Amino acid sequence: MRPIIAPSLLACDFSKLADEVNMINSSTAEWIHIDIMDGVFVPNLSMGVPIVEAIHRHAKKTMDVHLMIVRPERYIEAFIKAGADVLSVHIEACLNVKAVVGRIKALGIKAGVAINPYTPVTALENVIADVDVVNIMSVNPGFGGQELIPSTFEKVIETKKLIDRIGSKALIEIDGGVNLDNAKALIKAGADVLVAGNFVFNTSQPTATIEKLKASAN
16 A cells, blocks of 8 residues: 555646646545645645635545644534545644544544644654544645655654554654655655655656656655
């Protein structure tokens, strides 16, 4: 199964959104990563529910929706209805992350938790058994095009150890700065899902870039 490649639509050309989604459909990527930002939890704004609905009308791959918003529990039902297959919330944005994760799973889709670069892995201990995905932010959230923070590799190793110790089935997702230079090392450390935005969409042949990324990680 590894690696799962999840191109991030945050870096796509939104004037050609349907074409960009169809490009992913025709590629070897398994997931479509969709970043939702509220300008409060992170210093940027991105798409909302109507855009996710529009993506869903074209998507043939798993829709991986990442909520970088405060009080995400207010919008769980709306994003699931819009087409999310995986819905991840930030542990830093939830007063009761276990309750939020439980609500997502009760609505019939996969639940994930995301942690910021400087949130310790120990913050996951009480919820790791309940989630399907752990999104390790490998850049400071809010903007694309950043370089991967080097300490990410140790964080992946530590998270993998926690997953094995608890007996969780959670996949480890890396979000930010993924490229051909670090993909293989991330997978070796224990990552399962690689999110790539600018690295894919800023190339002239994105489907070929996705294929190269997948091959490089094996």
